[in-house]
Amino acid sequence: MKTADFDFNLPEELIAQTPLEKRDESRLMVLNKKTGEIQHRHFYNLLEFLNEGDCLVLNNTRVLPARLFGEKVDSGGKMEFLLLKQVRLNTWEVLVKPGKRAKIGSRFTFGDGSLEAEVIDIGEEGSRIVEFKYDGVFEAVLDRLGKMPLPPYITEELEEQERYQTVYSKHTGSAAAPTAGLHFTEELLDKIKNKGVHVVFITLHVGLGTFRPVKVENIDDHKMHAEFFMIEDEVAETINSVKERGGKVIAVGTTCCRTLESAVTEEGRIKSSSGWTDIFIYPGYQYKVIDGLVTNFHLPQSTLIMLVSALAGQENVMSAYEVAVEEKYRFFSFGDAMLIK
Template sequence: MKKSDFYFDLPERLIAQHPLEQRDASRLLVLDRADGSVSHRHFRDLLEYVQPGDCMVFNNSRVIPARLMGHAVGKTTPIEVLLLTDKGNGLWECLTRPGRKTREGVELVFGDGILTATVESVQPDGNRLICFHYDGIFLEILDKLGTMPLPPYIKEKLDDPERYQTVYSKMPGSAAAPTAGLHFTPELLNSLQEKGIRLAFVTLHVGLGTFRPVKEDEITDHVMHSEYYIMDEQTAEQINNTQENGGKIWAVGTTACRTLETIADESGKVQPQSGWTDIFIYPGYRFKVVDHLVTNFHLPESTLMMLISAFATREMIMEAYREAIEEEYRFFSFGDSMMIF
C-alpha cells in the first residue's frame, strides 16, 4: 500500500488549539464496522456502548516536561533539546534544534548549570544520544527547567499543563500524551465501574516514533521506533478473565492497542511483562485481543491512520473522516474522539 492511500485534506480551522472546558463534552463519532455506518454522539455517551463484563484498557503513562532550553558551553546560541527515550543511567535519546550545534562531544548547559549534558553520539536518523549530569532527582530538575512538549500544530499557549495529561496518568516517561484518554473524567470512570466494566492499565511511554511522518512511498518500508511498555499481573488477569467470561476488550487509544497487540499470543491471551515494542500495524494485520477501539482523529498519512484502517477498513475510515470534516469535528490532540465498534 502507498502512503498516499491514507491522505486526506484537512482545513486548518479544524485543528483544535485548546481543550474543551469539560473533558467528556467532546463529540464522539461512532463507526460500526459491521456495516460502515456512522453516528454522531458525545463522549459521555460511551457508557451506552460498553457492556457489563467488558474491560477497558488505558495507558497510564504521564507526560514529562521534556522540552529543555540550554546552550553549548562557552556559547550563547539557544539550543532546544526534546527528551524522547530514557536509555538508563542518565542517557536519553533526544531531538535537538539546531542540529548542527549538537555534534558529538558538545557540552550543554541548562538552568545556570544545575543540569549539564554531553552529546554522546549522533544516530543515523539524526536523533542524539545525550548523557545528562546532575545532583538530585532528574524528574524534579525537569519540573524546574522543562516545559510541556506540545505538538507543533498547537500554536496557542496551554494555561494548565494538566490538560495535556489524562486524569489517570501515573507513570512519568512520555514525550507526548496518549490523547484518546484526555476525554475521560473521574466521574465517567466511576460510572463505567458502577456499570460493571473492568478498568485496566498498561504503560507505554509515548515517544515521537509513533507520530514520525512516513517518508517512504511504500508503507512497508517505514521503520517504527521502539517504545517501552509495562503490563503488570493484575492487568493481565483482568484481560484474560474478561475474555474467558465472554467480555470484550476495549483499547483506549492506539498506544494501549499497540501494547496489547505486542503482548498477546496468537490466542489473544496476555501475560505480565515489560519490554520494547516497534510494532507497526497496517491493513492486513489480524488483531489478536482488541475488540473495540477508542481513539482521536489522526494526521494524514500517519502510522496511526494506518492502524485504525487495519482495525476497520481503509475505505470505512476515509469515509468516516470525510464525514467528520463535513460535520466540522475538532481534530488531533485536543480534538474530538472516535469509537470504532
C-alpha cells in the same frame, strides 16, 4: 497498500489548538466497523456503548516535561532540547535545535545552571546522545525547568500543563500524551466502573515517532519505532477472563492497542510482560485481542490512521474522516474522539 491510500484533505482550522474546558464534552463519532454506520454523540455518552462485563484498557503513562531551553556553554547561543528516550542512567537520546551546533563534546547549560548536558554521540535521524549532570532527582529538575512537548501542529501556549496529562497518569516516561485518554474525567471513569465494566491500566511510553508521517510509498517498507511497555499479571488475568466469558475488550488509544497486540499469544491470551515493541499494524493485520477502540482523529498518512483502518476497514475509516471534516470535528491531540465498535 500505498501510503497515499491514507491521505485526506484537512483544513487547518480544524486542528484543535487548545483543550475544551471540560474533558468529556468533546464530540464522539461512533463508527460501526462492520457496517460503516456513523453516529454523532459526545464523549460522556461513551457509557452507553459499554456493557457490564466488558473491559476498558487505558494507558497510565505520564508525559515528561521533556522540552528544555538552554544555551551553549562556549558561545551562549540559545538551544532547545527535546528528550526522546532514556538510553541509560543520566544518558538520553534528544533532538536539538539548532542541530549543527550540537557536535560531540559540545556542552550546554539550562535554567540557573543546575542542569548541564554534554553531547557524547550522534543518534538516529540526526538525534544526539547526551549525558546530563545535576544535583538531586532528575525528574524533579525536569519538573522545574522543562516544558510540555506539545506536537508541532499546536502553536498556542498551554496554560495548564496537566491538560496534556490523563487524569489517571502515573508512570513518567512519555515524550507525548496518549491523547485518546485525555477525554476521560474521574467522574466518567467512576460511572463506567459502577456499570460493571472492568477498568484496567497498562503502560506504554509514547515516543515521538508515533506522530511521524510514513515516508515510503509502500507501507510494507515502513519500519516502526520501538516503545517500552508493561503489562502486570492482574491486568492480563482480567483481560483473559473477560475474553473467556464473551465480554469485549476496548482499547483506549492506539498505544493500548499496540501494547495488547504485542503481548498476545497465538491462542489469543494476554501474557504479563514488559519490553520493547515495534509492532506495525495496518490493513491485513488480524486483531487477536481488542474488539473496540477509542481513538482521536489522526494525521494523514500516519501509522495511526493505518492501525485504525486495520480494525474498521480502510474504506470505512476514510469515509468517516470525510464526514468528520464536513461536520467540523476537531482533529489531533486536543481534538474530538472516535469510538470504533
